[in-house]
Amino acid sequence: MPGELLTYAVEVGTTLKEGQTICKLESMKMEVVISVPKQADGMVVKALPLKARTKTDPGDKLTPGDLLLELEKK
DSSP states (O other): OOEEEEEESOOTTOBOOTTOEEEEEEETTEEEEEEOOGGGTTOEEEEOOSOOOOSSSOOOEEOTTOOOOEEEOO
8 A cells, every 4th residue: 555654553573463453554544453363463673674654754755555564584
């Protein structure tokens, strides 16, 4: 989904649980929450390759297929 990365709700080293919020995006003036899918349950966040919005700078612009986070098995 195209949009802007607002915030990450996880950090590097976080063990993910199904349904947990990964991040929030803004698309077409609406906030969209991206959650952990069943396939990623129990995996660990290895890296957060995108920049989230700050008070002074916009977040990275996203297009379909962009990598939101890198995972590794626990």
